[in-house]
Amino acid sequence: MTDAAPAIAVRGLGCRFGEIRAVEDVSFEVSPGELFGLVGPDGAGKTTLLRMLAGVLRPDGGDAQLYGVSVVRDPEGVKHEIAYMPQRFGLYTDLTVMENLDFYADLYGVPQAERRARLERLFHFSNLAPFGDRLAGALSGGMKQKLALSCALIHLPKILLLDEPTFGVDPISRRDLWLIVHEMVEEGVTAVVSTAYLDEAERFDRVALLHGGRVLALDTPARLQRGLSGEVLVIEVEAPRAARDLLVDHPKVRRVTLFGDKLHVTVASVASDGPAIERVLRDAGLSVHRAHKAEASLEDVFIERLAG
Amino acid sequence: MSAQAPNDIAVAAQELTRVFGSFTAVDRVSFAVRRGEIFGFLGPNGAGKTTTIKMLTGLLAPSSGRGSVAGYDIGAQSEMVKRNIGYMSQLFSLYADLTVEENIAFFSGLYHVPREKRAARRDWVLEVAGLTDRRTRLTGELPLGIKQRLALGCAVLHEPPILFLDEPTSGVDPLSRRRFWDLIYTLTAGGTTVFVSTHYMEEAEYCHRLALMNRGKLIALDAPARLRAAATEPLFELKTDDSLKTVKLLQRMAGVREAAMYGRAVHVAVADRAQARAEIPRRLKQEGVALHGMDEIAPSLEDVFVFRVREAGGAPVD
Amino acid sequence: MARKEAIQLRRDTRSLILAFLLPVLLLVIFGYAISWDVRDIRTAVLNQDQSAHARELLDAFRASGYFTFRSDLARAQEIGPLLDGVGVQLVLVIPPDFSARLNAGRPAALQAIVDGSDANTATIILAYTRAIVLSYSLDAQLQGARVNPPVTLESRVWYNEELLSRNMIVPGLVAVIMMIVAAMLTSLTIAREWERGTMEQLAATPVARAEVVLGKLLPYLGIGLVDVVVSAVLGVWIFDVPFRGNVLLFMGLSAFFLTGALGLGVVISALARSQLLATQIAMIVTFLPAYLLSGFMYAISVMPAPLQLLTYLIPARYFIVVTRGLFLKGVGPEALWLQGLLMIVFAALGLGLAIRSFRKELG
Numbered sequence: 001m002t003d004a005a006p007a008i009a010v011r012g013l014g015c016r017f018g019e020i021r022a023v024e025d026v027s028f029e030v031s032p033g034e035l036f037g038l039v040g041p042d043g044a045g046k047t048t049l050l051r052m053l054a055g056v057l058r059p060d061g062g063d064a065q066l067y068g069v070s071v072v073r074d075p076e077g078v079k080h081e082i083a084y085m086p087q088r089f090g091l092y093t094d095l096t097v098m099e100n101l102d103f104y105a106d107l108y109g110v111p112q113a114e115r116r117a118r119l120e121r122l123f124h125f126s127n128l129a130p131f132g133d134r135l136a137g138a139l140s141g142g143m144k145q146k147l148a149l150s151c152a153l154i155h156l157p158k159i160l161l162l163d164e165p166t167f168g169v170d171p172i173s174r175r176d177l178w179l180i181v182h183e184m185v186e187e188g189v190t191a192v193v194s195t196a197y198l199d200e201a202e203r204f205d206r207v208a209l210l211h212g213g214r215v216l217a218l219d220t221p222a223r224l225q226r227g228l229s230g231e232v233l234v235i236e237v238e239a240p241r242a243a244r245d246l247l248v249d250h251p252k253v254r255r256v257t258l259f260g261d262k263l264h265v266t267v268a269s270v271a272s273d274g275p276a277i278e279r280v281l282r283d284a285g286l287s288v289h290r291a292h293k294a295e296a297s298l299e300d301v302f303i304e305r306l307a308g
Numbered sequence: 309m310s311a312q313a314p315n316d317i318a319v320a321a322q323e324l325t326r327v328f329g330s331f332t333a334v335d336r337v338s339f340a341v342r343r344g345e346i347f348g349f350l351g352p353n354g355a356g357k358t359t360t361i362k363m364l365t366g367l368l369a370p371s372s373g374r375g376s377v378a379g380y381d382i383g384a385q386s387e388m389v390k391r392n393i394g395y396m397s398q399l400f401s402l403y404a405d406l407t408v409e410e411n412i413a414f415f416s417g418l419y420h421v422p423r424e425k426r427a428a429r430r431d432w433v434l435e436v437a438g439l440t441d442r443r444t445r446l447t448g449e450l451p452l453g454i455k456q457r458l459a460l461g462c463a464v465l466h467e468p469p470i471l472f473l474d475e476p477t478s479g480v481d482p483l484s485r486r487r488f489w490d491l492i493y494t495l496t497a498g499g500t501t502v503f504v505s506t507h508y509m510e511e512a513e514y515c516h517r518l519a520l521m522n523r524g525k526l527i528a529l530d531a532p533a534r535l536r537a538a539a540t541e542p543l544f545e546l547k548t549d550d551s552l553k554t555v556k557l558l559q560r561m562a563g564v565r566e567a568a569m570y571g572r573a574v575h576v577a578v579a580d581r582a583q584a585r586a587e588i589p590r591r592l593k594q595e596g597v598a599l600h601g602m603d604e605i606a607p608s609l610e611d612v613f614v615f616r617v618r619e620a621g622g623a624p625v626d
Numbered sequence: 627m628a629r630k631e632a633i634q635l636r637r638d639t640r641s642l643i644l645a646f647l648l649p650v651l652l653l654v655i656f657g658y659a660i661s662w663d664v665r666d667i668r669t670a671v672l673n674q675d676q677s678a679h680a681r682e683l684l685d686a687f688r689a690s691g692y693f694t695f696r697s698d699l700a701r702a703q704e705i706g707p708l709l710d711g712v713g714v715q716l717v718l719v720i721p722p723d724f725s726a727r728l729n730a731g732r733p734a735a736l737q738a739i740v741d742g743s744d745a746n747t748a749t750i751i752l753a754y755t756r757a758i759v760l761s762y763s764l765d766a767q768l769q770g771a772r773v774n775p776p777v778t779l780e781s782r783v784w785y786n787e788e789l790l791s792r793n794m795i796v797p798g799l800v801a802v803i804m805m806i807v808a809a810m811l812t813s814l815t816i817a818r819e820w821e822r823g824t825m826e827q828l829a830a831t832p833v834a835r836a837e838v839v840l841g842k843l844l845p846y847l848g849i850g851l852v853d854v855v856v857s858a859v860l861g862v863w864i865f866d867v868p869f870r871g872n873v874l875l876f877m878g879l880s881a882f883f884l885t886g887a888l889g890l891g892v893v894i895s896a897l898a899r900s901q902l903l904a905t906q907i908a909m910i911v912t913f914l915p916a917y918l919l920s921g922f923m924y925a926i927s928v929m930p931a932p933l934q935l936l937t938y939l940i941p942a943r944y945f946i947v948v949t950r951g952l953f954l955k956g957v958g959p960e961a962l963w964l965q966g967l968l969m970i971v972f973a974a975l976g977l978g979l980a981i982r983s984f985r986k987e988l989g
Contacts, residue, residue: 057987143353171613
């Protein structure tokens with residue numbers, strides 16, 4: 001295997017459930033050691049795509065190769081190279097933390113001699129060591145998710161497939177989880193991670209924006225942000241919702257969305273359109289506290305792409 | 309209406325406590341939520357948020373302390389409390405094998421919506437959920453974001469003055485989440501009080517006031533902007549060529565309170581501003597990390613959350 | 627895999643209780659409830675003769691221990707109301723000329739009127755009655771002056787000398803219980819992984835299908851064998867059923883039978899994907915055929931031909947031959963080789979199907 005060969009090559013991959021085309025004609029490549037993001041709304045096909053890559057769901061069109069092994073011809077062969085973490089915990093809640101780890105070590109055939117060292121490493125990231133004897137069912141959500149990730153990582157996989165790993169996890173555990181993922185990527189593991197949270201998407205080397213089973217856009221987060229047509233004007237204004245309703249039909253406004261208590265207004269040029277927009281708000285009796293040009297966030301891009 | 313709660317207080321908790329065996333899940337928590345307010349409830353997993361919500365909604369009796377919802381005592385008048393609230397949990401309680409209309413009809417019955425009002429309420433729910441043309445679809449076939457709006461619609465069929473939402477948007481994409489919050493604002497504009505727990509700071513920004521819980525205790529309570537302003541620890545954003553290595557280096561440095569990756573950048577909270585400005589670049593250079601930028605920034609809500617939880621003894625581990 | 631399953635099983639008190647208590651419960655309930663022996667036949671007598679012969683005959687009935695005499699009737703009109711009620715099952719009518727005819731060396735008649743609403747019981751009552759009358763008339767003939775050696779039917783019953791039906795039931799029951807418990811226990815195990823969502827993670831590991839299936843079967847095979855021993859011991863101990871065969875042979879064949887039944891449970895579990903559905907299917911697929919079509923409840927030879935053919939597909943049919951043979955006859959491998967072979971085939975089939983049906987794929 002040369003360095004130039006992709007870790008994952010997806011070609012024309014598709015899967016339908018009855019009438020619904022969950023994934024349709026998806027193609028992309030992931031380089032070894034890349035942190036690759038799958039971002040999209042619910043039902044976009046993120047989970048279906050990851051399941052096919054993990055060899056647990058048979059595609060009905062196209063193929064994907066993981067380090068040269070085809071998920072269609074040899075789904076079992078794929079499983080030696082990957083760690084897959086489904087969205088629902090694959091943990092046995094009636095086993096303890098250690099028993100879960102041991103069980104997955106058995107399944108992946110990790111030699112006894114190597115287990116101690118691996119466990120110590122995983123415990124170092126996850127801070128789960130003091131809870132070895134606790135039943136997995138008695139852990140909090142964040143701890144469970146860290147344990148699930150540790151179980152998937154016990155066999156030093158080449159490819160990591162994570163389906164919304166931060167689902168329902170608080171910000172502190174989320175930081176720990178991402179640190180583990182970055183650490184693995186640093187060591188050369190290729191990671192494909194799905195998320196519904198766009199603030200997380202900025203971590204990825206490249207992002208595939210999925211919608212309706214298709215890839216709408218695929219690029220680095222920075223280039224996706226630059227690719228937004230127009231510029232973003234951020235306005236801090238009193239009664240932001242009323243302000244939005246005022247601007248939504250304005251001819252110069254391509255899009256207006258609320259981010260917390262701020263308005264993001266997409267216009268062709270902030271320099272030429274900004275003053276007019278501020279005037280609309282002031283004329284309506286709303287006081288504008290602050291208005292400035294800002295970098296488009298991935299969320300702005302996401303909303304534009306979905307709408308377009 | 310009971311005497312101790314003034315009219316403009318929708319939800320009040322006084323020294324509310326819940327003990328499970330030797331574990332105190334909620335420890336003397338007090339707060340008051342004004343009518344029409346969106347009150348956010350934050351905290352790490354296991355901080356006691358769900359237990360508090362269960363006590364306030366009359367699903368769980370407090371071990372000690374008092375609470376009132378819509379003027380009714382949560383202990384003595386829990387049935388009256390239930391009549392005056394809408395409740396939606398992270399696991400929406402819709403029946404997947406019923407159609408949209410059948411679910412709405414079922415919840416209308418549960419909430420004793422008067423017969424003559426049912427058709428109007430049903431149409432309202434269909435409209436806010438965007439399901440007017442899909443009213444005979446099976447609920448299980450709907451996308452999560454739509455299901456969630458339907459669940460919210462069903463929870464307010466009886467037009468309750470107070471709405472409790474327990475992590476309502478877990479796993480929902482940004483677009484759907486935004487529509488969901490639009491709906492919440494529509495409700496509060498009509499005078500409804502919303503009590504919502506969430507893990508997502510973006511949502512926390514939407515709330516009028518936030519209560520932060522950790523290890524069963526209330527550790528902060530204020531408006532999002534004021535919470536951010538009140539954070540006293542200097543925070544820097546570092547742009548480097550190796551964020552992971554930077555985080556690991558910083559985590560071992562003296563004077564560093566918190567270091568974490570924030571997208572591609574690194575956020576580091578320090579004890580002393582001047583010392584950090586001198587020490588951090590020197591240390592990174594020593595280790596061969598190229599520093600492209602180091603700016604002091606205003607903390608985000610997530611930063612505030614992490615500081616406060618750490619100050620309060622770290623996240624609960626069980 | 628087996629170790630994980632064993633740990634989970636140990637923590638799952640409810641399943642464990644079910645696994646050990648269910649066979650005991652079934653055995654005790656069925657052992658006591660199903661009995662084809664009729665005792666304490668409620669009998670009334672209309673004795674119109676009042677002779678010594680008549681008294682002797684009635685004493686013979688009494689001595690048999692199967693009959694309890696409830697009332698003596700005076701007139702034939704009383705018979706109808708008595709049988710219509712639930713008080714009396716049999717009325718014996720001794721005609722006025724009973725002793726006279728006997729003394730004269732002519733055949734005498736004894737009339738037995740039976741409540742036929744329960745046909746099974748009526749047949750049994752009549753059979754008992756006939757046996758007693760037969761033995762009485764033999765005595766009468768032997769005592770009589772004329773030595774006219776009558777054709778006598780000397781019947782002897784082998785293996786179940788006392789013709790106790792529970793000797794038939796208990797060994798059959800052991801087979802039926804094994805089938806139910808085994809299929810029931812495993813039907814839960816894979817369905818549970820689907821329900822809890824652990825199957826997706828399991829499916830994404832390189833573990834072999836056979837390893838998963840065998841790992842799931844082994845702990846249950848252990849439990850099943852313990853159940854076999856418990857129910858056999860209970861049968862011998864509570865119900866006084868003899869055990870005459872070779873214990874090792876019994877355990878060996880039971881192990882094969884169990885493997886087949888457990889495999890069947892896995893197949894059901896893999897297809898059903900929900901625990902509730904799996905138990906229900908297991909109940910229908912195992913209990914009814916094993917109960918009705920195995921020759922346990924109804925003799926196969928009296929079934930309609932299509933049903934008889936169907937019984938060849940019921941593994942319990944063969945295992946019942948094994949248990950009855952080993953309990954009652956004490957036969958060895960020479961008599962059971964065919965059943966033994968079939969047990970092995972059943973085990974192989976069960977395992978094979980189980981491994982085939984378990985797929986490491988979703989959707």
